[in-house]
Amino acid sequence: MRIVLILISTLLIFKTSEAEPKTHRVLAYYNLQFVPKHIKVKVGDTVEWLWISEGHPIKSGKDGKHDGVFATSSDRADFPAGTKFRVKFSKKMLRKHPKKRNRYHYYCLPHWHHGMVGSVKVKR
Numbered sequence: 001m002r003i004v005l006i007l008i009s010t011l012l013i014f015k016t017s018e019a020e021p022k023t024h025r026v027l028a029y030y031n032l033q034f035v036p037k038h039i040k041v042k043v044g045d046t047v048e049w050l051w052i053s054e055g056h057p058i059k060s061g062k063d064g065k066h067d068g069v070f071a072t073s074s075d076r077a078d079f080p081a082g083t084k085f086r087v088k089f090s091k092k093m094l095r096k097h098p099k100k101r102n103r104y105h106y107y108c109l110p111h112w113h114h115g116m117v118g119s120v121k122v123k124r
């Protein structure tokens with residue numbers, strides 16, 4: 001009986017945690033790269049960028065053109081290592097800023113022309 005109860009509660013915990021929104025980490029790395037460069041998330045998930053090296057103001061958009069969806073608080077490349085920046089890809093956010101195939105591109109303001117770009121694909 002006790003084992004059955006443990007099994008049931010374990011299953012419930014797994015079921016709940018599966019449905020809960022997740023936080024996905026992207027590193028702003030030394031070699032002018034976002035790691036991972038492209039990620040897939042689900043609606044309601046959060047992406048958290050973590051600065052491993054200093055600098056790297058982030059803006060949403062492509063080819064150095066900001067599209068106004070999200071951006072770090074400053075355009076100055078003075079974010080210290082350890083800085084975190086979070087964006088929640090909620091239903092509301094997606095409705096407000098619809099994108100082709102739900103893919104949100106972003107770039108590092110001073111380094112995008114060196115290839116410091118990435119994207120977040122939001123699965124429904």
Ligand SMILES: [Cu+2]
Nearest residue numbers: 056108111116
């Ligand atoms: Cu950068």
